[in-house]
Amino acid sequence: MVKDQATEDLIKEKAKVLFFQKGFLDATTQEIADEAKVNRALIHYYFRSREQLLDSILEEVVNRKRARAKAIFTSALSFREKIAVYISAIVDQGLMYPYLENFIISETARDPERANMLCSPTRTRTTELIRDDLAAEIKAGKLAPMTVEHFMINLSSMCNYPFLAKSILKSVHGMTDQSYRKFLQDRKQIIYRAIFNEEMPEVQLTPELKSILS
Amino acid sequence: MVKDQATEDLIKEKAKVLFFQKGFLDATTQEIADEAKVNRALIHYYFRSREQLLDSILEEVVNRKRARAKAIFTSALSFREKIAVYISAIVDQGLMYPYLENFIISETARDPERANMLCSPTRTRTTELIRDDLAAEIKAGKLAPMTVEHFMINLSSMCNYPFLAKSILKSVHGMTDQSYRKFLQDRKQIIYRAIFNEEMPEVQLTPELKSILS
DNA sequence: GGGCACGTTAACAATTTTGTTAAACAAAAA
DNA sequence: TTTTTGTTTAACAAAATTGTTAACGTGCCC
Numbered sequence: 001m002v003k004d005q006a007t008e009d010l011i012k013e014k015a016k017v018l019f020f021q022k023g024f025l026d027a028t029t030q031e032i033a034d035e036a037k038v039n040r041a042l043i044h045y046y047f048r049s050r051e052q053l054l055d056s057i058l059e060e061v062v063n064r065k066r067a068r069a070k071a072i073f074t075s076a077l078s079f080r081e082k083i084a085v086y087i088s089a090i091v092d093q094g095l096m097y098p099y100l101e102n103f104i105i106s107e108t109a110r111d112p113e114r115a116n117m118l119c120s121p122t123r124t125r126t127t128e129l130i131r132d133d134l135a136a137e138i139k140a141g142k143l144a145p146m147t148v149e150h151f152m153i154n155l156s157s158m159c160n161y162p163f164l165a166k167s168i169l170k171s172v173h174g175m176t177d178q179s180y181r182k183f184l185q186d187r188k189q190i191i192y193r194a195i196f197n198e199e200m201p202e203v204q205l206t207p208e209l210k211s212i213l214s
Numbered sequence: 215m216v217k218d219q220a221t222e223d224l225i226k227e228k229a230k231v232l233f234f235q236k237g238f239l240d241a242t243t244q245e246i247a248d249e250a251k252v253n254r255a256l257i258h259y260y261f262r263s264r265e266q267l268l269d270s271i272l273e274e275v276v277n278r279k280r281a282r283a284k285a286i287f288t289s290a291l292s293f294r295e296k297i298a299v300y301i302s303a304i305v306d307q308g309l310m311y312p313y314l315e316n317f318i319i320s321e322t323a324r325d326p327e328r329a330n331m332l333c334s335p336t337r338t339r340t341t342e343l344i345r346d347d348l349a350a351e352i353k354a355g356k357l358a359p360m361t362v363e364h365f366m367i368n369l370s371s372m373c374n375y376p377f378l379a380k381s382i383l384k385s386v387h388g389m390t391d392q393s394y395r396k397f398l399q400d401r402k403q404i405i406y407r408a409i410f411n412e413e414m415p416e417v418q419l420t421p422e423l424k425s426i427l428s
Numbered sequence: 429g430g431g432c433a434c435g436t437t438a439a440c441a442a443t444t445t446t447g448t449t450a451a452a453c454a455a456a457a458a
Numbered sequence: 459t460t461t462t463t464g465t466t467t468a469a470c471a472a473a474a475t476t477g478t479t480a481a482c483g484t485g486c487c488c
Contacts, residue, residue, distance in 0.1 A: 026324070028475065029477090041438085042435080045436080115385040154408050161367070167322045173363050193360075263446080
């Protein structure tokens with residue numbers, strides 16, 4: 001024997017390519033196996049069922065998102081710099097994995113239990129990491145009063161929705177792939193301005209942040 | 215003979231209940247037939263295939279959205295009032311049909327051709343209806359400069375995303391159904407303020423608008 | 429080398445799902 | 459009453475999909 005973990009990782013990796021990059025959200029076990037060039041039975045051997053493979057992928061990707069958010073929001077940056085980096089990270093991630101959000105949305109909609117599983121109370125809540133910073137901004141009169149929940153959702157709405165609605169946007173505004181990507185790049189500034197009403201600062205990333213965001 | 219159009223409408227109607235309200239986005243033809251209490255073959259008799267039933271539903275719902283938007287944006291209201299009404303209409307629609315956006319997003323992602331079909335160049339583009347108003351606001355210095363595309367997407371992102379991410383939101387912030395609905399009501403003001411940086415006005419709807427939005 | 433442990437494969441079984449069809453049926457027209 | 463037209467039904471066929479299993483292969487330890 002020589003493969004072991006390697007095969008399991010390969011299957012997961014190729015499944016993610018199908019789901020997140022090729023957008024084939026209802027890929028069958030056969031299609032996943034083909035993509036990984038392995039026998040379909042191996043998927044069951046390693047993951048028991050298609051469902052559990054999806055669970056495993058969903059959990060991994062959500063944890064990864066959480067880890068990135070945590071790294072950003074516990075960094076030494078100023079509040080507004082953190083938000084700038086966060087926006088940029090989400091948009092960049094969307095450009096790299098265009099259907100990742102579709103996957104998360106559609107899987108949690110299909111079975112809301114999954115959302116609970118992923119957000120157990122013991123996990124770090126991103127909202128808690130910015131609650132005080134946000135309150136300070138508001139108290140200083142630099143931001144219209146709102147709860148941290150509304151703030152976070154304004155933020156993630158504007159970052160994520162354009163990826164979810166990709167085909168509609170492209171149709172409605174007659175965009176090519178090229179101009180769609182340009183549009184998303186522009187959005188980084190647009191989103192920041194929509195939130196803070198000022199220009200987005202250039203942020204110098206620490207090596208640590210750089211590596212976790214790559 | 216007595217049914218005809220009635221049966222066809224019934225099937226479509228019940229399918230929409232399944233998709234938009236119960237959130238069963240991958241309902242089978244059998245499940246649709248059960249919901250409508252008709253024989254499954256009738257679905258094929260009237261709609262030929264499951265796919266064409268979905269097409270028909272998707273087209274209807276997108277046209278309906280477009281018609282509402284057009285009614286709002288061609289009304290006699292001021293620009294900011296129009297936006298206030300638009301926000302309110304979208305959120306209310308989401309409360310009524312919680313999975314309608316999920317349906318649109320997942321169907322257009324599954325087959326981007328559909329998005330083209332729905333947004334043919336001959337259709338009225340909502341963006342065109344507000345382009346001039348928006349330019350005037352910006353010129354008057356009442357709004358940060360941005361293209362009408364970014365403006366519209368900021369708007370629809372903040373309105374629609376909270377419905378798409380419903381289960382995640384509820385998990386992350388520990389919301390009940392009750393508090394989730396309250397949260398969405400609050401968002402109307404929050405979204406308006408995020409865009410215009412001022413309180414949302416009370417708008418008196420004309421009877422015509424009232425009827426098309428009901 | 430022989431046996432062990434694990435990975436891999438092909439074949440099979442079971443289920444689900446879509447789409448078709450021929451017959452039954454019901455109302456209106458002739 | 460018979461015919462005609464369009465609707466509804468049950469039964470069937472075909473395809474797709476998931477999960478299981480028994481056999482096979484391959485390296486490794488003794």
